[in-house]
Amino acid sequence: MAKKETKREGIPQTENTVLIGRKPVMNYVTACITFFNSNEKQVTVKARGRAICRAVDTVELLRRAFIKDLEIQNIAISTEELVRVEGGQKSNISTMEITITKAEPKQPQEEE
Amino acid sequence: MAKKETKREGIPQTENTVLIGRKPVMNYVTACITFFNSNEKQVTVKARGRAICRAVDTVELLRRAFIKDLEIQNIAISTEELVRVEGGQKSNISTMEITITKAEPKQPQEEE
Numbered sequence: 001m002a003k004k005e006t007k008r009e010g011i012p013q014t015e016n017t018v019l020i021g022r023k024p025v026m027n028y029v030t031a032c033i034t035f036f037n038s039n040e041k042q043v044t045v046k047a048r049g050r051a052i053c054r055a056v057d058t059v060e061l062l063r064r065a066f067i068k069d070l071e072i073q074n075i076a077i078s079t080e081e082l083v084r085v086e087g088g089q090k091s092n093i094s095t096m097e098i099t100i101t102k103a104e105p106k107q108p109q110e111e112e
Numbered sequence: 113m114a115k116k117e118t119k120r121e122g123i124p125q126t127e128n129t130v131l132i133g134r135k136p137v138m139n140y141v142t143a144c145i146t147f148f149n150s151n152e153k154q155v156t157v158k159a160r161g162r163a164i165c166r167a168v169d170t171v172e173l174l175r176r177a178f179i180k181d182l183e184i185q186n187i188a189i190s191t192e193e194l195v196r197v198e199g200g201q202k203s204n205i206s207t208m209e210i211t212i213t214k215a216e217p218k219q220p221q222e223e224e
Contacts, residue, residue, distance in 0.1 A: 053164040056206040060191045064204065075187040077210070079172045092176065094168040098189075 016040045020047035020055045028058040033066055036102050042073070045098045048080065052096045059098050069103035128152050132159035132167045140170040145178055148214050154185070157210045160192065164208045171210050181215035 018031045028045070035043045047055035063070040076097045083090050130143045140157070147155045159167035175182040188209045195202050 050162075050165050052168050053162050053206065056164050056189050056208055060189060060204070060206045064191055072189070075189065077168050077172060077184070077187065079176055092172070094165065094172045096168055 016042065017044045017046055018058070020045060020051040020058060022051070025054055025057045025061055028054070029062050029066065032058065032062050032100070036067065042099060042101045045100065046095070048095045049093045052094065055096055055098060059100060062100070067102055071101050071103055073099040073101050075099075128154065129156045129158055130170070132157060132163040132170060134163070137166055137169045137173055140166070141174050141178065144170065144174050144212070148179065154211060154213045157212065158207070160207045161205045164206065167208055167210060171212060174212070179214055183213050183215055185211040185213050187211075 016035045018028050018035070020028055032043050032045065045055050045058055059070075059072065063072075074097075078095045078097075079092050080095050081090055082093055128147045130140050130147070132140055144155050144157065157167050157170055171182075171184065175184075186209070190207045190209075191204050192207050193202055194205055
């Protein structure tokens with residue numbers, strides 16, 4: 001999976017980001033795993049509005065079922081201002097960013 | 113508003129907690145404001161599953177519109193295991209806790 005360079009106002013896409021939408025949670029879990037497997041140290045999971053609970057589901061499923069030594073570095077919440085195309089009405093939407101890292105794997109100890 | 117002493121497995125209710133459900137966001141914002149107005153220093157907003165996005169909405173609306181000097185002390189996510197009454201099937205649900213505090217008000221400076 002190549003690095004996504006999504007252009008969204010207010011959200012600079014500098015690091016490896018999984019943007020949560022309306023797809024099944026497993027899709028985003030797979031995206032995170034793919035990033036880690038391509039030797040990325042850190043992945044940011046971003047979501048807005050109702051997708052926020054799916055972002056939490058993604059990270060929790062990832063930690064529970066796939067990457068046991070997952071560490072949550074940071075969770076940030078914020079508000080983004082949207083302007084509707086029709087009418088130009090402003091509305092606010094909550095956003096969330098969860099930054100996760102995979103702990104360095106320890107050297108497996110050989111049994112004697 | 114009296115301190116809630118809700119008994120829920122896995123969630124110890126020691127401090128002042130606003131548990132997010134399906135009501136409108138403003139209800140929970142009001143609950144938080146009531147806690148702060150009764151001189152509580154710290155309020156914890158808790159939610160499970162789909163209510164998680166409403167928890168974020170609550171804190172963001174509170175910060176944006178009502179308490180400008182609100183500080184987010186901590187955001188924690190976790191998983192709770194539920195057992196269905198019928199059939200006894202286990203299912204996992206994501207949980208979230210946002211701990212917020214109100215910064216101490218500074219002494220107003222008198223204009224000379």
